Amino acid sequence: MTRAPFGPDTIEGLAKSLPQIGRDPASVRQRVEAMEQLLEGLFTIPGTKFRVGLDTVVGLVPVVGDFVTAAMGAWIVWEGRNLGMSKFQLARMAGHIGIDTLVGAVPVVGDLFDLAYKSNTKNLRIIKRHLDKHHPATVTIDQPPVS
Secondary structure, three states: OOOOOOOHHHHHHHHHHOOOOOOOHHHHHHHHHHHHHHHHOOEEOOOOOOEEOHHHHHOOOOOHHHHHHHHHHHHHHHHHHHOOOOHHHHHHHHHHHHHHHHHHOOOOHHHHHHHHOOHHHHHHHHHHHHHHHHOHHHOOOOOOOOO
16 A cells, blocks of 8 residues: 555644744744734735725625635634634634625725725734633734834
């Protein structure tokens, strides 16, 4: 019987050898923070305090853009599931993504909504609270963005 080229042992070994791919809570925190930054805060609109990321920019593409960013946001929920978060917390997080996707799919109104409603930021806060409570070694001091 031949062995599959990529089995669980191979994938586990690969995950351990790559930086930031670990399954430990600190690595998960870094990945989720990076995804939130990508989706919600790539840049700030000059003269305002509105952070804009892929969620807003890709959301300008009718329907498809909203579902692409919903899938990226769902990855954050999946990471929360892997941390052992409660079903209630996961449902709240999924609700944030659902609201963002449904309202974001409405032309014009949805694009404006994406500027104000930061579902991924809300989900990051939920994950951080969970990590701070259940994995205190991962606590970091949040620095304000450099202007």
